[in-house]
Amino acid sequence: MHIEGTVARRLDGTAVGEAIRASLRPRIEAFTAAAGRPPGLGIVLAGNDAGSEIYVRNKVKACHAIGIDVDLQRLPREASLGEVMAIVDRFNTSETYDGILVQSPLPAGMGRDAERQVFDAIDPAKDVDGFTPVNVGRLVQNRPALAPGTPSGVIALLDRAQIPIQGARAVVIGRSDIVGKPMAMLLLHRHATVTICHSRTADLPAVAATADILVAAIGRPGFVTREFVKPGATVIDIGATQVTDRDQIVSLFGADSPRLEVLARRGATQVGDVHPDVASVAGALTPSPGGVGPLTIAMLLSNTVRAAEMRRGA
Amino acid sequence: MHIEGTVARRLDGTAVGEAIRASLRPRIEAFTAAAGRPPGLGIVLAGNDAGSEIYVRNKVKACHAIGIDVDLQRLPREASLGEVMAIVDRFNTSETYDGILVQSPLPAGMGRDAERQVFDAIDPAKDVDGFTPVNVGRLVQNRPALAPGTPSGVIALLDRAQIPIQGARAVVIGRSDIVGKPMAMLLLHRHATVTICHSRTADLPAVAATADILVAAIGRPGFVTREFVKPGATVIDIGATQVTDRDQIVSLFGADSPRLEVLARRGATQVGDVHPDVASVAGALTPSPGGVGPLTIAMLLSNTVRAAEMRRGA
Numbered sequence: 001m002h003i004e005g006t007v008a009r010r011l012d013g014t015a016v017g018e019a020i021r022a023s024l025r026p027r028i029e030a031f032t033a034a035a036g037r038p039p040g041l042g043i044v045l046a047g048n049d050a051g052s053e054i055y056v057r058n059k060v061k062a063c064h065a066i067g068i069d070v071d072l073q074r075l076p077r078e079a080s081l082g083e084v085m086a087i088v089d090r091f092n093t094s095e096t097y098d099g100i101l102v103q104s105p106l107p108a109g110m111g112r113d114a115e116r117q118v119f120d121a122i123d124p125a126k127d128v129d130g131f132t133p134v135n136v137g138r139l140v141q142n143r144p145a146l147a148p149g150t151p152s153g154v155i156a157l158l159d160r161a162q163i164p165i166q167g168a169r170a171v172v173i174g175r176s177d178i179v180g181k182p183m184a185m186l187l188l189h190r191h192a193t194v195t196i197c198h199s200r201t202a203d204l205p206a207v208a209a210t211a212d213i214l215v216a217a218i219g220r221p222g223f224v225t226r227e228f229v230k231p232g233a234t235v236i237d238i239g240a241t242q243v244t245d246r247d248q249i250v251s252l253f254g255a256d257s258p259r260l261e262v263l264a265r266r267g268a269t270q271v272g273d274v275h276p277d278v279a280s281v282a283g284a285l286t287p288s289p290g291g292v293g294p295l296t297i298a299m300l301l302s303n304t305v306r307a308a309e310m311r312r313g314a
Numbered sequence: 315m316h317i318e319g320t321v322a323r324r325l326d327g328t329a330v331g332e333a334i335r336a337s338l339r340p341r342i343e344a345f346t347a348a349a350g351r352p353p354g355l356g357i358v359l360a361g362n363d364a365g366s367e368i369y370v371r372n373k374v375k376a377c378h379a380i381g382i383d384v385d386l387q388r389l390p391r392e393a394s395l396g397e398v399m400a401i402v403d404r405f406n407t408s409e410t411y412d413g414i415l416v417q418s419p420l421p422a423g424m425g426r427d428a429e430r431q432v433f434d435a436i437d438p439a440k441d442v443d444g445f446t447p448v449n450v451g452r453l454v455q456n457r458p459a460l461a462p463g464t465p466s467g468v469i470a471l472l473d474r475a476q477i478p479i480q481g482a483r484a485v486v487i488g489r490s491d492i493v494g495k496p497m498a499m500l501l502l503h504r505h506a507t508v509t510i511c512h513s514r515t516a517d518l519p520a521v522a523a524t525a526d527i528l529v530a531a532i533g534r535p536g537f538v539t540r541e542f543v544k545p546g547a548t549v550i551d552i553g554a555t556q557v558t559d560r561d562q563i564v565s566l567f568g569a570d571s572p573r574l575e576v577l578a579r580r581g582a583t584q585v586g587d588v589h590p591d592v593a594s595v596a597g598a599l600t601p602s603p604g605g606v607g608p609l610t611i612a613m614l615l616s617n618t619v620r621a622a623e624m625r626r627g628a
Contacts, residue, residue: 116457133451140450141491143430167516175502177455188489188510193521195509196502200481207483207507 008235008282009161013153016160017294021066024305028067031308039308040069041099041128042091044118046084047077047107051242056103062297068304071097081110084118092123098308099128101300125311128303131178139182142189146303151183153295154215154236155190163213163234163284166191171208173197173224173273174217179238183215204228216273222252225275232283238292239273252276322549322596323475327467330474331608335380338619342381345622353622354383355413355442356405358398358432361391361421365556370417376611382618385411395424398432406437412622413442415614439625442617445492453496456503460617465497467609468529468550469504477527477548477598480505485522487511487538487587488531493552497529518542530587536566539589546597552606553587566590 032038041063045056056072063070073087084102091100100122106114119127124134130148138145158165170192174180180196188194197207208214208228216224217238229235243249246263253259253276262269272288279285286292346352355377359370370386377384387401398416405414414436420428433441438448444462452459472479484506488494494510502508511521522528522542530538531552543549557563560577567573567590576583586602593599600606 133449133455133457134447135451136454137447137450137452140454140495141447143447167514169516169521181454181499181502184510185495188495188512191512191514193509193511193515195507196498197507198502198505200505201507202481202483 008279008285011157011161011234011236011284011286011291013157013286013291013294016157017153017298019160020156020295020298020302021062024066024301027305027309031305031312032067035308035312037096038067038069039099039305040071040094040097041101041304042087042094042097042126043070043072044075044084044087044091044100044102045072046075046079046103046110049105052103052105059101059297059300062301063304066301068301069096077107078109079107081106081114081117084110084114085121088118088121092121092126098126098311099304100126101129126307128300128307129178130182130303136177136182140185142185146307147186148178148182149296149299149303150179150217150238150292151186152302153292153299154183154238155186156299157236157286157292157295158213158234161234161284165213168192168212169195169210170213170215171195171197171211172215172217173201173204173208174215174219174238176217179217183217183238187213187215218273220273221248221271222275223273224278226277226281229278229281231281233281234284235274235278235282235286236292237272237274237286237288240270240288240293241272242268243271244268322593322599325471325475325548325550325598325600325605327471327600327605327608330471331467331612333474334470334609334612334616335376338380338615341619341623345619345626346381349622349626351410352381352383353413353619354385354408354411355415355618356401356408356411357384357386358389358401358405358414358416359386360389360393360398360417360424363419366417366419373415373611373614376615377618380615382615383410391421392423393421395420395428395431398424398428399435402432402435406435406440412440412625413618414440415443440621442614442621443492444496444617450491450496454499456499460621461500462492462496463610463613463617464493464531464552464606465500466616467606467613468497468552469500470613471550471600471606471609472527472548475548475598479527482506482526483509483524484527484529485509485511485525486529486531487515487518487522488529488533488552490531493531497531497552501527501529532587534587535562535585536589537587538592540591540595543592543595545595547595548598549588549592549596549600550606551586551588551600551602554584554602554607555586556582557585558582 091097119131124132130146135145170187172184175198184194184196205227209230213234215236221241259269270289405411433445438446444460449459484501486498489512498508498510519541523544527548529550535555573583584603
C-alpha cells in the first residue's frame with residue numbers, strides 16, 4: 001500500500017539497461033567465435049539534427065563498448081532519398097551487417113513519405129527498430145519478432161522490478177506506431193487489460209486513474225499530473241522532451257531545481273511527460289532522464305544480437 | 315437517452331450487407347469491362363467440417379450472385395499440408411484469381427502450425443482475409459491494407475447506423491488475431507478510446523460497463539449479461555456458437571422461444587455472446603444470427619474487389 005506523502009519507488013532504467021547488456025556479452029562472444037566476426041549494425045544518419053547526433057553517438061558508443069561492429073554512414077542534409085535507399089540496399093545484402101537502423105527524422109527535403117519508404121525497404125530480418133509491417137504484424141500476432149526498443153525495454157524494466165503485468169489494468173497514453181501501439185500489444189500479450197488513450201480521449205485523467213500500470217508516451221512535458229494516477233500505481237514515463245524555457249522548468253521543478261543548472265550549461269534539459277508531483281502518489285516511477293532511455297539503447301543492442309543469431313540460424 | 319425497459323434498436327447486418335453489395339456491383343462491372351474478366355477468388359477447403367461446408371457454400375453463393383468468379387479447390391481430410399501449399403502457390407501466381415481464401419480450420423492431421431504456415435504463404439496482395447503479417451502490420455500502422463472481414467464489417471455497420479466512434483469509449487472482449495485485435499485497431503484509428511479485455515481481465519463486467527461501444531468476441535453463448543452493459547450503449551455481438559443443448563436454449567431464451575423449433579429442425583441453433591436480456595438495457599444491439607455474419611461475407615466480397623482493383627493498379 002502506498003501512504004500519502006511518501007515518494008514513489010524509483011525504477012532505475014540505467015541499472016536494468018546495464019543488466020541487459022551484461023546478459024548480452026556472453027552471447028556476443030559466442031557469436032563472434034562461431035561466425036568469425038562480431039555482430040554488425042549499419043546506421044544511416046542523414047542531416048545534422050541535434051537530437052539525432054546525440055542519439056546516434058550514444059548508440060555507436062554502446063555498440064562499441066559491448067563488441068558490436070558499427071558502420072555509420074552519414075549523408076548531408078541535401079542528400080536525396082535515393083542515396084539513403086542505396087545505403088539501405090547495400091546493408092540489406094551485406095553479409096556482415098545483421099541490423100539496420102535509419103535514424104529518424106530524415107531531412108524534410110526528402111519528402112513527407114520518405115521515412116515510410118525507407119523503413120519499408122529494410123529487410124525484416126535486419127529490422128532492429130521493428131518498424132517494417134512484417135515485424136509489426138508478427139508482434140501483433142504474438143510471434144517471434146524484432147520489436148521496437150522502447151516498449152520492449154519497458155517490459156524488461158517491469159519484469160526486473162517484479163511488477164506484475166498479468167491481470168493488471170494498464171493504460172497507455174499515446175498511440176504512435178513506435179511506442180504506444182506496440183506497448184499496448186506487449187502488455188496485452190502478458191495478459192494485462194489494456195486501454196489506449198490519445199488526444200481525443202474524453203476525461204483522460206479519470207481513464208488514466210484506472211491504471212495499475214500507466215505508460216505516458218505523448219511528448220508533453222509534465223502533462224500527467226497527480227489526478228491521472230491511482231495511488232500506488234506504477235508510472236512509466238516515456239516522454240523525453242528537450243525543454244529550453246527556464247520558466248517552464250521553474251514552474252515544474254521549482255526555483256531551486258538542479259535542472260536549472262543543466263539548462264544553463266547545455267541550453268536544454270530533458271523533461272518527461274509525468275509531472276514531478278506524481279512521485280508523491282505513484283507506487284513506482286521511472287525518472288526522465290534515467291528511465292526508459294537507457295533501456296531503449298539496451299534493447300537495440302539486444303535486437304542486433306538476436307538478428308545476428310537468427311541470421312546464422314541459431 | 316435510453317429508457318429502462320425499452321428494447322434496444324436492432325442493428326440489422328443483413329440490410330447493411332446488402333447495401334455494401336449494392337455499392338460493389340458497379341465496381342465489379344467496371345473492373346470486368348476493363349480487365350476482360352471478372353474479379354476472381356480462389357478458395358481452398360480441406361476436409362469436411364460441417365461449419366466450414368456452410369461458410370464456404372455461403373461465400374461461393376455470394377460471389378456468384380455479385381459476379382465474382384470462384385475456383386473452389388476441395389481436398390480430402392487426409393490431404394497433406396504440401397497439397398494445400400501447392401494450391402496456394404498456384405493461386406498466388408494466377409493472373410485471374412485476385413483473392414485467396416483458405417477456409418479455417420485445416421484438418422488436425424496437418425499439424426498444429428499448418429494454418430499459420432499456409433496463411434504466411436499467401437501473397438499479401440491477394441490476402442482477402444487479412445491474415446498475413448504484412449497486412450496486419452499495415453493495418454496497425456493505419457495504412458491501406460486488406461483488413462479482416464468481421465471487424466471491418468462492424469465499422470461499416472456503426473457508420474451506416476450513424477453511431478459515433480470518435481471520442482467514444484470502446485471495449486472489445488476477446489483478443490483473437492482475426493477479430494479482437496484488428497477490431498481494437500480499427501476503433502482506435504477512428505479515435506475511440508479502446509480497452510481490450512480477455513479471460514484474465516479482473517472484474518470484467520465493470521470494465522465492460524464503461525463502454526459506449528461494447529464488442530463481444532469470445533464465443534461463449536449468452537456470456538455478456540445486463541451487468542456488462544452501460545444503459546444506452548451500443549452492443550456488437552460477434553459470437554456465433556452453434557448450440558445443440560436444448561436446456562441451454564430454454565435457459566437463455568425461454569421455453570416458448572422459436573429457436574427451439576430451429577434446434578429441432580437443424581440439430582443446432584446459432585447463439586451469440588450477448589444474453590437476450592441485454593436488449594432491455596442496450597441502446598442498440600446486433601442480433602445473432604443476422605448481425606455481423608452477413609457483414610463478414612460482404613467485406614470478403616469488398617476485399618476481393620479491392621484486391622482485383624489494386625492488382626490492376628487502380
